[in-house]
Amino acid sequence: MTQPTRPLEPDEAALQSLTEACVAFVREHLATLPDQPSFDLDGAEALAASFHEPPPERGGDLRALLARLRPAIGKSYNTAGPGYLAYIPGGGVYAAALADFVATSVNRYVGVERAAPVLSRIEEVAVGWLASLMGYPPSARGILTSGGSLSNFSALVTAREARLPEDFLRGRIYFSEDTHHCVPKAARLAGLPSGCLRALPVDERRRLRPRDLASAVREDRARGGLPFLVVANVGTTNTGAVDPLPEIVAIARDHGLWVHADAAYGGFFRLVPGGERLMPGVEQCDSITLDPHKGLFLPYGLGCLLVRDGDALRRAHQEHATYMQDVVGESGGGFADLSPELSRDFRGLRLWLPIKLHGLAAFRDQLVEKLALARMAAEQLRADPRFEVLDEPQLSVVAFRLRGPDGASEELLRRVHARRRVFLSSTRIEGRYVLRLCVLSFRTHADRVQEAVDALREEAEAALAE
Ligand SMILES: Cc1ncc(COP(=O)(O)O)c(C=O)c1O
Numbered sequence: 352m353t354q355p356t357r358p359l360e361p362d363e364a365a366l367q368s369l370t371e372a373c374v375a376f377v378r379e380h381l382a383t384l385p386d387q388p389s390f391d392l393d394g395a396e397a398l399a400a401s402f403h404e405p406p407p408e409r410g411g412d413l414r415a416l417l418a419r420l421r422p423a424i425g426k427s428y429n430t431a432g433p434g435y436l437a438y439i440p441g442g443g444v445y446a447a448a449l450a451d452f453v454a455t456s457v458n459r460y461v462g463v464e465r466a467a468p469v470l471s472r473i474e475e476v477a478v479g480w481l482a483s484l485m486g487y488p489p490s491a492r493g494i495l496t497s498g499g500s501l502s503n504f505s506a507l508v509t510a511r512e513a514r515l516p517e518d519f520l521r522g523r524i525y526f527s528e529d530t531h532h533c534v535p536k537a538a539r540l541a542g543l544p545s546g547c548l549r550a551l552p553v554d555e556r557r558r559l560r561p562r563d564l565a566s567a568v569r570e571d572r573a574r575g576g577l578p579f580l581v582v583a584n585v586g587t588t589n590t591g592a593v594d595p596l597p598e599i600v601a602i603a604r605d606h607g608l609w610v611h612a613d614a615a616y617g618g619f620f621r622l623v624p625g626g627e628r629l630m631p632g633v634e635q636c637d638s639i640t641l642d643p644h645k646g647l648f649l650p651y652g653l654g655c656l657l658v659r660d661g662d663a664l665r666r667a668h669q670e671h672a673t674y675m676q677d678v679v680g681e682s683g684g685g686f687a688d689l690s691p692e693l694s695r696d697f698r699g700l701r702l703w704l705p706i707k708l709h710g711l712a713a714f715r716d717q718l719v720e721k722l723a724l725a726r727m728a729a730e731q732l733r734a735d736p737r738f739e740v741l742d743e744p745q746l747s748v749v750a751f752r753l754r755g756p757d758g759a760s761e762e763l764l765r766r767v768h769a770r771r772r773v774f775l776s777s778t779r780i781e782g783r784y785v786l787r788l789c790v791l792s793f794r795t796h797a798d799r800v801q802e803a804v805d806a807l808r809e810e811a812e813a814a815l816a817e
């Protein structure tokens with residue numbers, strides 16, 4: 352029998368060389384990050400086309416492959432850099448990259464507890480830290496997901512299982528019109544089509560109005576619907592609005608509704624001194640979505656779902672199979688019982704390691720700074736009569752526009768982006784074009800926010816004249 356060559360298992364020297372090549376690549380990238388353009392898509396299409404090729408029969412040289420990758424990385428929004436103020440930034444702390452490297456190198460199976468009981472416990476403990484941060488009792492359980500969309504999906508399925516019969520098409524879900532679009536998407540994926548959804552209007556600060564919720568629930572019930580879930584926002588993507596949780600919870604209790612808090616963007620602000628006051632009542636919600644890849648500054652790919660009654664999460668997800676009998680006991684055991692996944696990585700390490708390495712204070716200080724920077728930007732823009740700031744930031748999003756036609760604000764965004772130092776995004780509110788500046792990356796500090804505000808003010812005149 353001929354022996355296969357074994358390049359898949361590098362010897363020690365090769366291992367060192369391969370690893371050093373990656374470390375050198377990453378170090379150079381991070382050293383130049385603040386000076387890299389805030390976005391660069393020039394020639395991206397042509398470069399993308401150059402990657403259309405068949406798989407090679409023989410392997411290549413890692414350094415050459417990384418060299419090819421470098422310009423490909425450059426052709427993108429610089430989502431890790433300090434100038435990224437669009438959508439919801441995070442940055443991506445390096446400790447999480449190290450955690451991923453270790454976790455995938457040791458490649459342990461953390462789907463069922465018996466296969467890696469200690470690693471499972473480490474992940475459980477890290478999720479427990481987040482649960483207690485949100486004021487949840489020890490009976491709460493949670494899972495780490497790939498992001499807020501999947502967390503909201505599992506929350507919705509858990510609520511559906513807990514509150515509705517198997518024939519659930521009369522189920523009704525309530526949320527504000529500013530709720531993230533992954534919620535209606537999750538509903539559709541969970542078998543609840545648009546007729547089951549009630550997007551309610553918001554108040555002047557873009558928050559769900561409890562009175563409207565109560566009357567919509569009553570009306571639906573009178574028509575034979577089965578109201579079962581309200582999704583409340585702890586920081587909308589549009590403006591960072593926080594819905595009035597205590598009132599929503601009270602209505603939900605009266606009508607037997609599950610309350611899910613989408614705190615994907617805003618939840619981690621509970622870490623700051625007095626943070627409970629930013630989202631009072633979140634601890635009374637039945638479930639909470641958090642996105643560590645937003646407010647804990649971890650790299651993309653880490654969301655979290657917490658469920659107050661851990662058994663409800665299990666009942667919604669647990670299945671049995673005879674071929675699992677060696678690793679799963681009668682009562683089950685492990686993250687597979689709590690989530691749609693079976694095989695999974697040791698995801699918990701990318702949460703556990705950064706917190707253990709840096710300590711919570713490092714994250715708290717950053718979050719305090721982000722709130723202050725958003726207020727600073729809002730104050731300066733409000734002081735300029737050419738700008739209209741929609742609201743005092745409830746968290747770290749500033750929503751604003753030029754006083755003038757929509758086209759002026761659109762032109763302003765183009766002009767500021769052309770400087771390639773900061774990157775903002777836009778939305779529509781009450782039919783009007785609105786700019787958003789969201790401060791959340793751990794790499795964004797006063798100098799870059801000031802630069803953004805200065806650029807907006809410097810380009811305003813020309814944009815209004817267009
Ligand atoms: C409030 C809110 N919920 C949910 C999501 C979806 O999260 P993800 O993109 O991690 O799936 C986002 C994303 O920005 C968000 O801002």
